Amino acid sequence: MVSEKITIYGHQASRASRPYWLLREYGLEKGKDFIEVDTGGPVTGYNEVRDSAEFLALNPYRLIPVMTHGEVVLYESQAICQYIAALLGGPLSGQTPAETARINMYGLSSISNFEPNFLPMVFRQGGDEGRARYTANLEPLLSALNSELINRDYLIGESRGRFTVADVMMASVVGQYGRAIKFDFSPWPDVESWVQLTTRRDAFYPPRDMKVKPD
Numbered sequence: 001m002v003s004e005k006i007t008i009y010g011h012q013a014s015r016a017s018r019p020y021w022l023l024r025e026y027g028l029e030k031g032k033d034f035i036e037v038d039t040g041g042p043v044t045g046y047n048e049v050r051d052s053a054e055f056l057a058l059n060p061y062r063l064i065p066v067m068t069h070g071e072v073v074l075y076e077s078q079a080i081c082q083y084i085a086a087l088l089g090g091p092l093s094g095q096t097p098a099e100t101a102r103i104n105m106y107g108l109s110s111i112s113n114f115e116p117n118f119l120p121m122v123f124r125q126g127g128d129e130g131r132a133r134y135t136a137n138l139e140p141l142l143s144a145l146n147s148e149l150i151n152r153d154y155l156i157g158e159s160r161g162r163f164t165v166a167d168v169m170m171a172s173v174v175g176q177y178g179r180a181i182k183f184d185f186s187p188w189p190d191v192e193s194w195v196q197l198t199t200r201r202d203a204f205y206p207p208r209d210m211k212v213k214p215d
């Protein structure tokens with residue numbers, strides 16, 4: 001499907017799960033169509049990759065995921081997902097400049113609005129008090145997302161919408177983290193059904209044995 005293999009640095013139980021989900025949505029297979037480089041972490045154990053000169057040349061910030069595709073080198077999970085969608089095209093990608101811009105908008109919103117409140121709960125930061133505070137922060141955000149999903153299945157497209165990279169990016173945060181912490185979405189029924197629709201797809205599989213750090 002792609003003439004040159006995409007390489008993703010990062011393991012499934014990290015933000016690299018976002019491009020891996022998208023690659024699977026395109027029917028691409030690990031090893032055959034794309035390469036996964038184990039950069040170590042809490043699940044796979046730590047290794048030296050991230051301290052290597054090769055890796056730091058790709059991302060001087062030392063963070064995963066990183067993608068290489070021929071001469072193209074990208075870090076930031078949202079940028080990587082949007083590159084893959086632009087490269088492989090089809091209904092998962094933006095069909096017009098407006099759709100592409102809205103896809104970018106949801107990618108940015110996922111990491112600027114939702115991630116700073118969901119991720120600390122995954123790592124149980126602040127214990128019960130932290131969870132209450134992050135949940136309170138999320139209430140207006142989830143109400144806003146719910147209003148965007150009323151009468152829709154997906155974020156982008158006409159009528160009820162169609163599944164796109166925008167859903168992959170947003171559900172990688174709201175859906176994946178929300179499910180990991182058993183977040184109660186019931187006050188936001190349209191978000192709840194969208195979480196179910198997106199994260200029950202075959203191509204989505206969360207890092208089941210993700211270990212979370214205690215406080």
Ligand SMILES: N[C@@H](CCC(=O)N[C@@H](CS)C(=O)NCC(=O)O)C(=O)O
Pocket residue numbers: 014015016041062063064065075076077078111
């Ligand atoms: N905004 C970045 C965040 C990247 C990031 O913080 N990655 C984490 C892993 S999910 C990381 O590399 N942390 C440092 C470490 O694990 O040593 C993205 O979405 O790609």
